[in-house]
Amino acid sequence: MLRQTSEQFSEQVNLQDFAMSISIQNISKTFGNFKALDNVSLHVPNGSLVALLGPSGSGKTTLLRIIAGLESAESGNVEYHGEDVTHRAAGERNVGFVFQHYALFRHMNVFENIAFGMRVRKRAKEEITKRVRELLSLVRLENLERRYPSQLSGGQRQRVALARALAIEPKVLLLDEPFGALDAKVRQELRQWLRRLHDEIHTTSVFVTHDQEEAFEVADEVVVMNKGRIEQVGSPQEVFDHPANTFVMDFLGNVNVFHGRVQAGFAHLGSLALDYPEYPHDQSSPAVVYMRPHELDIERLSNGRPHLAAEIVRIQAAGAVARIGLQTAGDNLAIQVDLSASRFAELGLKNGEKVFIAPKRVRVFVDRSPEYVI
């Protein structure tokens, strides 16, 4: 049903015509002594859905607000489709902004909230009514137009905020933690809904999130930010499979982190010696070794492959993935391994069993050098 209404909508208003690319060049911003953004540049292609992903304080919301014109940068430019809008006020940029806590007008009902942007633009009454009705059906709130924000659930408020932002036919849609204030189930539904909505209307969209799962599920492209800088830009797959550095590796999902050494073409981690031809020097150097839980396998026999001897200390087999906690024999390192349910059943592992951990894929970082994958 949703798909239908969305398709009708895109035929009627054809938002593609208003879509734009966004280009940010060398943006810097400080709050007091805190450097919120440090010489950030980014290009958001026309019609794409991009996630700004990072921990709190990474500058992602500040960047979003600068794109919207709600915050001014100390240096750098913001361009919409090649047009410099750096010194243009937020109201003139024609952006749809969805606020983290929705910021709905509490004294206006749903209809008036959505109509506000058109009212201040002095659009004709009939046009406003028609468009608000369209948007109400788009966000599936047809029967609630007389409600006040306080009478709506979190998910409903969120959709009113989205409809309100879309009402001004924005060139760019910006969403600040759009699902942050919702409970898990509603969040899940709205994520998929937002993705489908974007597929229908194709408005260039940027959203901020600290949840990597959300970014991966919804976005075409993920921008990983940390401490006011962009660490990596790429598709969810690229970013996850080829993290540019230790921060991205660390931030995206579970990972086993070990401190080892590299020397003469090998990376040493306890009893484990891995090929590492990128470091041919005889002088040993400290390195960080990353292993994702699902990129490790457990075997009963060592088979001559590189391995770590370990003992199973914890098994959590509920769900699609069996999470196994282990402790290495020599150095008592804690390691987590995720096995598929079928693999887990095949092995029939028990607590306290002595097994071998075989890495399928390991990433070694020496002083933030490019990754090396086995």
Added chain:
Amino acid sequence: MHSPSKPSGESLRRGLREEPGWVKWTLILIAVSIVSVLILIPVIHVFYSAIAPGVEDYWYEHGGDVATESGATGSASSDGNWFGALRQGFSAYYDNLFLDVKTRQSIVRTLIVAPSAVLLNIVFGIAAAWAVTRFRFPGRTVLISLIDLPFAISPVVAGLMLVLIFGAQGYFGEWLQEHNMQVLFGLPGLILATTFVTLPFVARELIPVMEAIGSDEEVAAVSLGANGWQVFWHITIPNIKWGLLYGVILCNARAMGEFGAVYVVSANRADTMPLRINQLFMESNDAGSFAVASVLTSLALVSLLAKVILERKTRKQMAEAARMEIPAEV
């Protein structure tokens, strides 16, 4: 309505209500006594005293005649006497209020001064609350404290400060005389003094409201293309209107009743109602004094009524909003 937790909550509340029976009645008795002695009886007395002199005069003038005409069985005609007495009471009341030129002028003056002060306070209050809650600037806390200053300063001192500035020997005294302008002893001085004394009311009421509401909605309106005035009229004002109205009612009540500051500024040449009440009282014209006092008290009661209606209206709106059923999450 039929949730299982409801009955237990009900009985719990009943239990709490039953337990401290004597405590409840003692507290109610104390509260009622205090309100009666300090507020209710004096207020009633003001109205009584405004009418009573005329009534007493009537009895004094007609008392002997009544006794002789109806004799010992005067119950039938006593109604007529009461009516006559009341009529004379009210007629004397009317004369005291409207036939005395100075009293009449004082009423008009108060009806000009109080709304003017309220208007100035609305402008100042919104501007101050906006500045204090929407911006962070050096001296912000000092400004917040300064807004409260008129509460701390004696109104008489406030009046003297105005004399110091606008009086003949004051800073602007000469300049004002040269340009043939008079601030003191007239409406401008009265309005200034009243505004100064009531300055904190609107701002004090608005600062917490605007602080609580925050600027999110205003920023959202800006992002939707609204200009400053549109944001102000369509977002800010509707959000603060109840707080503003509440501040205005309190401010108005205080403005009409202000005595000390306007006493200094008017120097007996331009009385407002409170000053007139004092003047008449000093002249031992109790009937006139209480007549004006009753008008001032009536205005206060109107303010109180407006405040109650206002509160009831907002409560009703919220109850209506809550009664509308919330559909299941889709």
